[in-house]
Amino acid sequence: MRFGARRSDRGSTAVDEALIKSVFDEHGGMLLAYATRLTGDRAAAEDVVQETLFRAWKHPEVLGNRKGSVRGWLLTVARNIVTDRARARAARPTEVAEQSPNSANGPVERDHADHVVNSMVVLEALDALSPEHREVLVEIYYRGRSMVEAAQALGIPPGTVKSRCYYALRALRGIVGVNQPARTREGAR
Amino acid sequence: MSEQEIDRSLLGAYALGVLDRAARHSVESHLGRCAGCRHELAELTAVERALRQVPPEAFIEGPPPGGDLLLQRTLRRIRDDRGGGSRVGRRIAVAAGVVALAGALVGGGAVVGRMTAPQQPVALNPPPQDENTAQPPGTRMLTAADPATGAHMTVAVAPAAGWVRLHADVVGVPAGTRCRIWVVGDDGRREAAGSWLASANGKAGTTVDALALIPPDQVAAVEVNTTDGKKLLVARA
Numbered sequence: 001m002r003f004g005a006r007r008s009d010r011g012s013t014a015v016d017e018a019l020i021k022s023v024f025d026e027h028g029g030m031l032l033a034y035a036t037r038l039t040g041d042r043a044a045a046e047d048v049v050q051e052t053l054f055r056a057w058k059h060p061e062v063l064g065n066r067k068g069s070v071r072g073w074l075l076t077v078a079r080n081i082v083t084d085r086a087r088a089r090a091a092r093p094t095e096v097a098e099q100s101p102n103s104a105n106g107p108v109e110r111d112h113a114d115h116v117v118n119s120m121v122v123l124e125a126l127d128a129l130s131p132e133h134r135e136v137l138v139e140i141y142y143r144g145r146s147m148v149e150a151a152q153a154l155g156i157p158p159g160t161v162k163s164r165c166y167y168a169l170r171a172l173r174g175i176v177g178v179n180q181p182a183r184t185r186e187g188a189r
Numbered sequence: 190m191s192e193q194e195i196d197r198s199l200l201g202a203y204a205l206g207v208l209d210r211a212a213r214h215s216v217e218s219h220l221g222r223c224a225g226c227r228h229e230l231a232e233l234t235a236v237e238r239a240l241r242q243v244p245p246e247a248f249i250e251g252p253p254p255g256g257d258l259l260l261q262r263t264l265r266r267i268r269d270d271r272g273g274g275s276r277v278g279r280r281i282a283v284a285a286g287v288v289a290l291a292g293a294l295v296g297g298g299a300v301v302g303r304m305t306a307p308q309q310p311v312a313l314n315p316p317p318q319d320e321n322t323a324q325p326p327g328t329r330m331l332t333a334a335d336p337a338t339g340a341h342m343t344v345a346v347a348p349a350a351g352w353v354r355l356h357a358d359v360v361g362v363p364a365g366t367r368c369r370i371w372v373v374g375d376d377g378r379r380e381a382a383g384s385w386l387a388s389a390n391g392k393a394g395t396t397v398d399a400l401a402l403i404p405p406d407q408v409a410a411v412e413v414n415t416t417d418g419k420k421l422l423v424a425r426a
Contacts, residue, residue: 013271014358015394017264018343021332024260025252032253034246049253050263057267071247119242126243140207141237142245147207166201169233176235 020057027074028053034075038082048085052078068127072120125175133168136161195219200226204233331411331424338362342413342422346372348405355382355401359413359422360394362387367416372401375409384416 031052035045055077056063062073126134139150140161147165151158195216202208203216220227253259327348334341340361347354353372362368366387372380382399413422 012358012396013268014343014356014396015360016267016271018332018341018358018360018394020264020267021260021343022334022341024256024263025334026250028252028256028260029254030246030249032256032259033249034244037244037246046259046262049259050266053263054266054270075244075247119244119247122239122243123247126247137240138248140202141205141240142243142248147202162196162202163198165205165207166198166233169201169204169236172236172240173232175239176232 016057019060019063020053023053023056023063023070023074027071030071031074031078035078035082038079044085048078048081051081066124066127068124069120072123075119122172122175125172129168129171133164133171136164137168140165195226197226197229200230200233204230204237206237327405329408329426331426333411333413333422333424335361335422338421340422342411342424344411344424346405346408346411346426349400351404352400352402353405353408355397355399355411357397357399357411357413358394359387359397362395362413362421364389366421368395368421369414369416370397370399371412371414372399372403372408373410373412374403374407376407378403379412 028049031049032045035048035052036042039045039048052074056074063070065073126137129137135154136150139145139153140147143150145153147158147161151161154161199208199212199216203213208216220230329346331344331346332342333344338361340359342357342359344355344357347356355370355372357370359368359370364387367384368387369384370382372382374380380401380403382401383397385395385397388395408426410426411424412420414420
């Protein structure tokens with residue numbers, strides 16, 4: 001028996017598990033909510049999350065990327081798993097409805113599901129936004145709140161919400177490759 | 190723009206579709222006369238389209254509520270994959286020099302008491318065994334993480350007769366930090382259980398095996414501090 005401190009090499013079981021646990025702790029909520037919306041079924045969604053994390057474990061190099069990339073990768077993998085499973089089920093005609101019409105799953109009605117592949121670029125850009133700009137976009141755009149509701153939620157005046165929306169979108173112009181010089185800036189408040 | 194000038198920041202809200210009708214009309218009537226604003230709106234609208242690629246769930250941080258079982262199932266899946274036909278596979282081979290604790294798993298408990306001299310890894314790989322019988326019954330897995338520093342710890346607390354054995358993986362502590370691990374009893378009693386110098390490779394972390402004379406049912410927390418007393422991680426039971 002030998003007690004006391006020992007160095008561990010990369011790849012030991014416990015280190016791997018700590019890695020997957022940290023991915024789960026950071027991104028698990030996102031994955032499960034997303035998979036639940038796509039599948040309409042919590043149990044199926046849990047399977048999707050499990051499979052997604054398993055694939056992340058198989059590709060630890062991905063987890064070294066920036067947070068936005070990691071999240072984009074995880075969402076893409078989860079979406080692909082859902083798609084593959086739906087396709088497999090469709091090949092078996094005896095099974096019915098792969099998706100329950102559960103409208104309570106997403107905070108907004110917009111269907112983003114088909115566009116996740118390129119989301120990494122967008123997520124990285126969103127991650128790089130200032131927290132003030134980011135929170136306004138999250139409230140307005142992704143939570144579907146009105147400017148007044150967002151202002152209340154964030155404790156800032158509606159006029160500030162409005163101008164932050166503007167500057168947030170401007171800051172994100174790089175995601176569409178429209179890198180215009182700041183020529184138009186003087187008209188802005 | 191002169192007298193027809195509008196507050197340009199309206200264009201952002203317009204592109205996001207959150208203006209009320211009156212404001213929308215005033216923007217639209219201005220756009221008819223102002224090429225600069227039309228151009229800018231085209232850009233902002235393109236950004237709005239790109240934003241649709243991100244699902245709203247992307248902004249959820251943290252673990253799912255009630256997700257413990259899901260995490261345990263996932264870890265078991267990984268363990269099974271690792272422990273399957275290729276038991277002495279790539280990852281365990283990499284772990285040579287360490288006693289590869291193929292059974293020391295979150296949720297399943299720890300193979301404590303299996304610590305042996307580290308230089309004969311192959312011989313010391315745990316033999317195939319049923320994970321359900323491999324760990325001392327009553328082993329608890331505790332975790333701690335410091336989001337500010339990225340440091341985290343997974344620690345198995347295995348019961349002995351009136352005391353506990355610890356098997357901890359401590360990752361992300363800055364290289365060279367002088368660390369000490371403590372077991373804290375529910376009455377506030379503290380037992381130092383080991384000390385070490387944080388690995389130069391913080392990502393690989395340090396695996397610590399330790400003992401403490403605190404009864405298993407009285408363990409309130411496992412702490413990692415610097416040797417001069419600064420708190421690094423606290424895993425509560």
